[in-house]
Amino acid sequence: MVRPDTEDYRALFLADAPMMDLRAPIEFEKGAFSCATSLPLMTDDERAQVGTCYKQQGQDAAIALGHSLVSGELKDRRLHAWSEFARSHSQGYVYCFRGGLRSQTVQRWLQEAGIEYPLVRGGYKAMRRFLIDELERSAASADFVLIGGKTGTGKTRVIWDLPRSADLEGLANHRGSSFGQLPQPQPSQIDFENALSIVLLKLLDQSGERIFLEDEGKLIGRLCVPDVLQAKMANAPMVLLEQSLDERIDVVIEDYIVDLGGRYQQLYGEQGAQLHAEKLQADLLKIRKRLGGELHLQMSEVMADAFDQQHAQGQLEGHRQWIGFLLQEYYDPMYEYQFEQRAGELLFRGDRKAVLAWANSR
Structure with missing residues (x-):
């Protein structure tokens, strides 16, 4: 089976490609895809702490705080869950909100664990935009x-x-x-x-x-x-x-x-x-x-x-x-x-x- 390109959202949804959603639980609850599984990098509270740090001290400090929050045994447990998903869904993908730091970080940690797993470019935001536009096209043409x-x-x-x-x-x-x-x-x-x-x-x-x-x-x-x-x-x-x-x-x-x-x-x-x-x-x-x-x-x-x-x-x-x-x-x-x-x-x-x-x- 040919794996769809990471920017070919149409092919991803037509194939029901399994996806690992790294956004916080509160983000997943507001909106997600039926083919996605919530495996967040951070909890809602951890994400809120990082967001506050970003506003007050900037990106570098926020990244450092994120790494300190998700480290040690906690990181190991989450990495185990991501690895299990990747092994069970060999044709799957990983994404966060924009395909940025969160998904890139987990993708790198998976690589270090010996697992190559593709990242959906543009993340949830781009796929959501595609589906909004696609609904308009479908309504117009059907x-x-x-x-x-x-x-x-x-x-x-x-x-x-x-x-x-x-x-x-x-x-x-x-x-x-x-x-x-x-x-x-x-x-x-x-x-x-x-x-x-x-x-x-x-x-x-x-x-x-x-x-x-x-x-x-x-x-x-x-x-x-x-x-x-x-x-x-x-x-x-x-x-x-x-x-x-x-x-x-x-x-x-x-x-x-x-x-x-x-x-x-x-x-x-x-x-x-x-x-x-x-x-x-x-x-x-x-x-x-x-x-x-x-x-x-x-x-x-x-x-x-x-x-x-x-x-x-x-x-x-x-x-x-x-x-x-x-x-x-x-x-x-x-x-x-x-x-x-x-x-x-x-x-x-x-x-x-x-x-x-x-x-x-x-």
Whole structure:
């Protein structure tokens, strides 16, 4: 396998090249790449000390302080971790923020340990700039088709079954609705944008320009769909999914009761079932103003009874009432209004099987 050049960022991301990120943990948390592993040269506190020294005494003093902080047994432990990564990822790279002193220092220490490991020129800053620009190019050149439809029609399932598609909700780790928050946290906005840019980069590197996206609003949970993509989606053509109310209730039960409940139990054990029920009650409370106080109270009681029945008897049927009500009285009117406002052409409409057949024939 030919190793991509250290300035060929496109090739690096297309290859999912493993990368050793030497920035401090706080920098990594703000934004990184899915192919990168955090193995910092300095902790947040050590980095802060060096930064203060740089401002007060200059670069030479800061470098000297950095070497004194990362020395002896501490240096040996970190060098061991870097060496293990390099040996385990022979096609990998090392970088810091700008490809400067931190990565050059670790690269030299690895060389002294007998390991030649390339440094990404320009570091994180240059790769981040590349992905921002690439997202704009992708949005401008791609032929996006939206998968639309009311809540519960299974739009995300269609996205999963289409090879030339980008799962925005998967990248955002959120199901997109008022109830869509998952127990695992969402990525940072920068991580979301980086991952999205890489996905589109890979799709457009393949033959063809058409890419299917789920019809989304501006926000997916707390994450914002990038403006350049929002603008393109606003006028994109759409394929409309249509399923019966019973089929839509089945999908919601599978996603928000069975799957989401399983996630809570996996994370929290015996407490998971109670936390799952409390989470959905909290989500219902968020839309209380739009439902009205009396209807909210009624649905809250129906939901509570459904969970009691589920926990006592393992029956899911009790959930159909509150889910069906919210679909018809809350979600459907909102979607119908939004659908009337959109500008893109309607290319096709049908159930999931028909939509997949239509999409694959193109």
